[in-house]
Amino acid sequence: MVKRANGSKMYLENINKPAQDIILTNGRIIDPENKMDQSADIVLSDGVIKEIGTDLHTKYPNALTKDVSGMWVVPGLMDMHVHLREPGREDKETIATGTQAAAAGGFTSVACMPNTTPVLDEESKIRYVIQRGEACPCKIHPVGAITKNLDGEELAPFGEMVNSGARAVSDDGKAVAKSNIMRNALNYSKSFDIPVICHSEDSTLSYKGHMNEGLVSTRLGVRGVPVIAEDIGVMRDLLLAEYTGARIHVAHVSTAGAVRLIRAAKKRGVRVTVETCPHYITLTDEDVGLYDTNKKMNPPLRTALDRDAVIEGLCDGTIDVIASDHAPHNSEEKDVEFDAAAFGVVGLETSLGVVITALVKKGLLTPSQMVEKMALNPNKILSLTGGNLSTGAAADLTVIDPELKWHVDPQSFYSKSKNTAFDGMELQGAAVMTVLDGRIVYERSS
DSSP: OEEOTTSEEEOGGGTTSOOOOEEEEEEEEEEGGGTEEEEEEEEEETTEEEEEESSGGGTOTTSEEEEOTTOEEEEOEEEEEEOOOTTTOTTTOOHHHHHHHHHHTTEEEEEEOSOSSSOSOSHHHHHHHHHHTTTSSSEEEEOBOSBGGGOSSSBOOHHHHHHHTOOOEEOTTSOOOOHHHHHHHHHHHTTTTOOEEEOOOOHHHHTTOOEESSHHHHHHTOOEEOHHHHHHHHHHHHHHHHHHTOOEEEOSOOOHHHHHHHHHHHHHTOOEEEEEOGGGGTOOGGGGTTTOGGGOOSSOOOOHHHHHHHHHHHHTTSOOEEOOOBOOOOHHHHSSOGGGSOSOBOOTTTHHHHHIIIIITTTSSOHHHHHIIIIIHHHHHTTOSOSSOOTTSBOOEEEEEEEEEEEOOGGGOSSSOOOOTTTTOEEEEEEEEEEETTEEEEEEOO
């Protein structure tokens, strides 16, 4: 068992034990897939969901009973965009520490990006990640590379990677610059019915930029990244998806223009899904302050107009998913001058609290809509069976205290890296229990 100063406990020893019968009583069961939002008990047995109903504790007297009155019981959350850094940069994060951070954040599964060292661009590397994840408190679904070594020149072997367990392909961290290569990738992906996760960016416009191009970058004297770098990248990828009929997923949307383009494309029937991240719905380029490197990410924090457009896209259904883009970096890469600092922030342990605080508590999303974007939709996009509480489904679920107020303290993180954009912020709402295949792997005092 691993303990943290905030009173949380990670039960790694439970992962290899047989699942015991558990009853969670009096919780608010929220399951948008089955159109359920009601107070009830839920029974877990042999690693699956056995029954949902009332007064079930009398029916299973030998089961471990947990009273979750006042809590939300939801399908295990899924983060479809994380960077686990292993293999290659285990000084920043490992598959073990990254999945512990995920479990602490309420996630029972994650999809990890291929920009490791070496790049996940062939069968053996996909298998390596899956094998390393077998004894972890969170399920791992690797994403293979679009091009070999992310060099944008030669397609990686999609078939081999998919047969090994890859659920999608992406060159995340880089855009595939050549349109003919991207077109070939989209055509190739149709053979396997997998989404191509697009890092949509015109790199000739964003070249050597370190933050959003605008008044703040001018005041700070930092070279900026214009919004049209993202807008043009998104437009190209949408047009290629429309032309080829392939399925794309646009990663980390941050601009009003991109939201507008995607909304129109969806109306035309383009096969596109979209994600954004908690920092794009809460922060702006003004929050960079005096060169705060923990506010440096790619795409960069944009203006209030962009932030509001992203929130509107979430509310009207244009944006399907909220993902963290968890990007661990050690202090040597962040405690430097702004221009030299690495892009990216960690997010697995703050995503849920930020979303509840910024969207649910303000009435912008219902709890059920939040579950759609953080559990149901990412599973559907990656053709996985999770994200619901159906009888017989794997007992992967998250118990959330929606009233718990807490301050972000990166020193309590399970992640190896502490580069959060929300250091010290007060949030409301947190995962207090994470259950994987019927085993409690994480608990936090409420």
